[in-house]
Amino acid sequence: MRSPFAYTPRPGPLQAASPGAAVAYLGALTAVAFLFSNPLVLAAAGIGAGLAGRLAGAWSAVRAAIRLGLAIALPIVIVNALVVNRGQTVLARLGDWPLLGQVDVTAEALADGAVFGLRAVVVMIAFAVYSACVDPDRVLRALRPFAGRSALTATLVSRLVPVAAADAGRLRDAARLRGPGAAEAGRAPLARRLLAGSLDRAVDVAATLELRGYSLEPRRRPHRRRLAEGLWGREDPKPFGRASRFDLRFYLAGAVVLGAAIAAKALGADDFGAYPTIAVGFDPATLALSALLVLSGLTPLRRRPRRRRV
Amino acid sequence: MSELAIRRGAAPALEIAGLGYAYPRAAASALRDVSVEISPGEFVLLAGRSASGKSTLLKAACGLAPHFHGGEIEGAVTVAGRDAIESGPGELAAAVGYVAQDPETQVVSTTVAAEIELPLEMRGDADSDRARAVEEVALALAIPHLLGRTVDTLSGGELQRVALAAALVTRPSLVLLDEPTSQLDPVAGDELIWLLRRLNEEWGVAVLLAEHRLERCLAAADRVIAMDAGRITFDGPPGDFLAWSHVSDTALTTPAARLFSLAGIEPLPVGVRQARSLLESRGRGEGEGVGSPPGAHPLRGGGGRPLASTRKVAEFAGRGPDPLSATASLIASDLWVEMVRNDEPRDVLRGIDLRLGRGERVALMGRNGAGKSTLLKTAAGLIEPVRGKVEVPGGMALLTQNPGDYLVRERVGDELPGEAGAAALRAVGLEHAADADPRDLSGGERQRLALAIALAGQMEGERLPGLVALDEPTRGMDRGRKDELVELIGDLAARGAGVVVATHDVEFASAFADRVVLLGDGVVIADGPAREVLSGGWYFATEVARVLDLPGVVTPEQGAAALRGEGPG
Numbered sequence: 006m007r008s009p010f011a012y013t014p015r016p017g018p019l020q021a022a023s024p025g026a027a028v029a030y031l032g033a034l035t036a037v038a039f040l041f042s043n044p045l046v047l048a049a050a051g052i053g054a055g056l057a058g059r060l061a062g063a064w065s066a067v068r069a070a071i072r073l074g075l076a077i078a079l080p081i082v083i084v085n086a087l088v089v090n091r092g093q094t095v096l097a098r099l100g101d102w103p104l105l106g107q108v109d110v111t112a113e114a115l116a117d118g119a120v121f122g123l124r125a126v127v128v129m130i131a132f133a134v135y136s137a138c139v140d141p142d143r144v145l146r147a148l149r150p151f152a153g154r155s156a157l158t159a160t161l162v163s164r165l166v167p168v169a170a171a172d173a174g175r176l177r178d179a180a181r182l183r184g185p186g187a188a189e190a191g192r193a194p195l196a197r198r199l200l201a202g203s204l205d206r207a208v209d210v211a212a213t214l215e216l217r218g219y220s221l222e223p224r225r226r227p228h229r230r231r232l233a234e235g236l237w238g239r240e241d242p243k244p245f246g247r248a249s250r251f252d253l254r255f256y257l258a259g260a261v262v263l264g265a266a267i268a269a270k271a272l273g274a275d276d277f278g279a280y281p282t283i284a285v286g287f288d289p290a291t292l293a294l295s296a297l298l299v300l301s302g303l304t305p306l307r308r309r310p311r312r313r314r315v
Numbered sequence: 316m317s318e319l320a321i322r323r324g325a326a327p328a329l330e331i332a333g334l335g336y337a338y339p340r341a342a343a344s345a346l347r348d349v350s351v352e353i354s355p356g357e358f359v360l361l362a363g364r365s366a367s368g369k370s371t372l373l374k375a376a377c378g379l380a381p382h383f384h385g386g387e388i389e390g391a392v393t394v395a396g397r398d399a400i401e402s403g404p405g406e407l408a409a410a411v412g413y414v415a416q417d418p419e420t421q422v423v424s425t426t427v428a429a430e431i432e433l434p435l436e437m438r439g440d441a442d443s444d445r446a447r448a449v450e451e452v453a454l455a456l457a458i459p460h461l462l463g464r465t466v467d468t469l470s471g472g473e474l475q476r477v478a479l480a481a482a483l484v485t486r487p488s489l490v491l492l493d494e495p496t497s498q499l500d501p502v503a504g505d506e507l508i509w510l511l512r513r514l515n516e517e518w519g520v521a522v523l524l525a526e527h528r529l530e531r532c533l534a535a536a537d538r539v540i541a542m543d544a545g546r547i548t549f550d551g552p553p554g555d556f557l558a559w560s561h562v563s564d565t566a567l568t569t570p571a572a573r574l575f576s577l578a579g580i581e582p583l584p585v586g587v588r589q590a591r592s593l594l595e596s597r598g599r600g601e602g603e604g605v606g607s608p609p610g611a612h613p614l615r616g617g618g619g620r621p622l623a624s625t626r627k628v629a630e631f632a633g634r635g636p637d638p639l640s641a642t643a644s645l646i647a648s649d650l651w652v653e654m655v656r657n658d659e660p661r662d663v664l665r666g667i668d669l670r671l672g673r674g675e676r677v678a679l680m681g682r683n684g685a686g687k688s689t690l691l692k693t694a695a696g697l698i699e700p701v702r703g704k705v706e707v708p709g710g711m712a713l714l715t716q717n718p719g720d721y722l723v724r725e726r727v728g729d730e731l732p733g734e735a736g737a738a739a740l741r742a743v744g745l746e747h748a749a750d751a752d753p754r755d756l757s758g759g760e761r762q763r764l765a766l767a768i769a770l771a772g773q774m775e776g777e778r779l780p781g782l783v784a785l786d787e788p789t790r791g792m793d794r795g796r797k798d799e800l801v802e803l804i805g806d807l808a809a810r811g812a813g814v815v816v817a818t819h820d821v822e823f824a825s826a827f828a829d830r831v832v833l834l835g836d837g838v839v840i841a842d843g844p845a846r847e848v849l850s851g852g853w854y855f856a857t858e859v860a861r862v863l864d865l866p867g868v869v870t871p872e873q874g875a876a877a878l879r880g881e882g883p884g
Contacts, residue, residue: 179720184770194723217405221406
């Protein structure tokens with residue numbers, strides 16, 4: 006079964022955009038999540054990223070990211086509530102705990118933890134949309150001129166992970182099919198077997214890479230020579246992969262989101278404080294930024310082609 | 316060198332002189348004094364038993380040996396005028412393409428388009444050149460519809476075509492293929508071979524193809540090279556090869572050639588078409604109809620006697636009523652199984668009703684994705700049906716496609732401890748190997764050990780479980796090992812187990828099965844005596860059945876009897 010985060014080619018603007026443009030757009034939303042603590046802004050960034058995923062056809066990835074993000078957020082909230090005793094609104098007094106001492110659960114600590122958790126959810130959604138919509142081959146191709154060995158490692162890993170997962174599934178099946186009189190497979194022998202099999206697989210994949218010319222000297226690779234002449238040289242104006250007519254849209258959206266976030270920050274938006282009592286600001290700059298973040302989720306929207314009458 | 320190549324003055328596609336090679340830390344050389352020359356545009360078949368040196372020869376021709384595997388090499392290897400011992404595989408990629416047996420490990424990119432484009436990108440070709448080359452090779456291999464797909468959504472046959480496209484995209488003068496059809500169903504396998512022949516003819520690319528199932532590709536070849544113990548033992552045209560193999564190594568002969576040999580007809584045919592033509596010419600000599608479709612008139616056997624072609628199928632039906640087979644080993648009733656493929660749920664089995672008896676030898680056949688493995692895994696309890704049920708009254712032992720998955724310890728006795736383990740080892744004839752390391756066993760022995768692990772504890776004394784199931788056990792096997800497996804299956808069935816084998820190999824099925832169940836898209840589309848099912852079609856028919864087109868005639872022995880006018884019984 007495929008992971009919901011696995012890249013799936015679809016005919017959408019986000020998939021068609023170059024990796025650089027997609028990273029600029031989704032990266033801006035992620036940056037907002039790290040720059041701001043106001044739950045309204047964070048929620049707006051999450052909605053924007055989720056909307057982008059929905060419009061790009063990656064709704065299953067968004068849903069999986071929300072589930073995973075909430076699974077990460079919940080322990081953050083609980084741990085924060087247990088270890089932070091600040092805050093005036095005590096909801097429960099849990100007495101003396103070993104190592105933690107007096108544990109008082111406050112509404113402020115819960116809210117503070119929830120903001121951390123919300124940030125994790127937003128980052129997960131943005132990453133999920135990236136993973137499901139941006140072609141990893143194009144990313145690796147863009148990375149190769151700068152970091153050939155890292156790109157090689159990434160290629161090997163990206164290929165071996167699904168192969169190893171399939172091997173692990175087969176080994177689990179074989180372990181279940183062992184007769185009751187055979188020795189139990191056991192976790193350690195299975196892990197050893199999987200590791201040995203993965204090494205064999207890695208050798209096979211590496212052989213294929215050799216045959217594809219991965220080991221050629223850099224001097225044989227004009228792409229790299231062109232880059233040496235200047236990143237935006239005349240011969241290869243697009244070192245980050247083939248351009249798309251949607252690139253400008255995503256670069257622009259990313260720049261607007263990031264610019265607006267910085268301007269809003271300068272104007273005093275992001276008024277959030279958890280202690281001693283919860284204070285959330287809803288000033289015009291915060292509201293405007295939140296609205297912009299939600300609207301930015303429409304960037305991958307594809308215009309319906311006009312019908313022509315013949 | 317062919318006349319065409321001489322006229323063009325082209326260098327040989329591959330020239331090997333006095334090649335010797337030994338893998339690192341290997342006790343013996345894998346190649347010994349190999350000299351061979353392949354002309355541009357030749358289609359050469361590389362035949363030989365397992366471990367005869369075929370794969371190593373291909374690896375030396377593309378530079379993987381010694382550049383990737385290490386080891387010691389002597390002699391000379393020249394590919395399209397380039398020294399393959401000096402140059403690495405990447406530098407040779409423009410002149411030689413290589414396709415290995417396992418399609419899973421031959422793809423390194425996420426999407427098909429990127430996979431095919433990769434060698435050109437590594438070579439530094441311009442974007443426009445890359446785009447055109449990818450488009451052309453995709454059209455040539457009939458896979459343009461796959462370009463936008465991710466590789467993890469492709470079937471085995473599609474993946475193998477993508478690997479071939481990646482090997483051909485640089486327009487090499489030579490392409491090397493190491494058993495590319497071993498994991499494909501008969502339909503996809505035949506398609507791949509004829510695709511290679513078409514590329515060979517239209518693009519002029521020389522092909523060196525290593526294969527075990529010679530009947531599948533002998534007719535497409537211009538020349539055959541046979542190997543044994545790292546040496547070349549034969550090099551010549553396909554017809555001469557059959558005559559040689561008939562005397563020197565019968566494991567390398569084809570069913571049609573064995574049919575003719577047993578019937579005393581010469582020359583031995585290299586394929587179905589030639590076999591039919593030879594038989595028809597014998598008929599013509601006797602004044603029979605010429606050019607009629609096969610089976611439309613009685614063909615002439617040895618001595619010019621008419622064939623027993625009018626017999627009804629029922630006369631050749633497999634086993635008759637048998638008290639042992641009356642006891643069920645598997646009962647499937649209205650069995651539905653749903654699985655998620657490419658993000659969408661799909662019914663893989665659709666209302667299967669099936670009953671297998673003890674002592675029966677059943678071949679479960681069908682295209683890749685027809686539901687064979689799913690049926691066996693459901694019977695073994697690995698998959699839950701969404702509707703219906705499947706029962707295995709006497710228990711079941713299932714050996715999946717990779718026997719190595721069962722072997723997780725370093726001593727056979729540690730895998731199978733106690734009396735139950737010893738009984739299982741005895742059941743597969745491996746009682747002598749209790750102290751051996753599974754890695755030191757031969758391929759066939761490892762397979763039997765894996766089967767013993769599946770059987771262990773399910774036997775009452777020496778009595779086997781009701782059903783023994785093997786999933787694709789003959790991948791990459793030579794004829795000798797297949798014959799051993801046929802013996803083992805016969806032994807298991809004789810001792811009361813129902814044996815069901817999911818297989819693509821029709822010749823193997825004809826050798827062991829008395830019943831064939833053919834699945835198509837999750838439903839049973841044929842179920843009957845092996846002789847009937849394997850003689851009633853084209854793709855799922857043996858070579859002998861395709862030659863003679865007689866109901867109930869599937870093996871060379873049956874065919875020879877029919878040609879002698881004795882009837883196939």
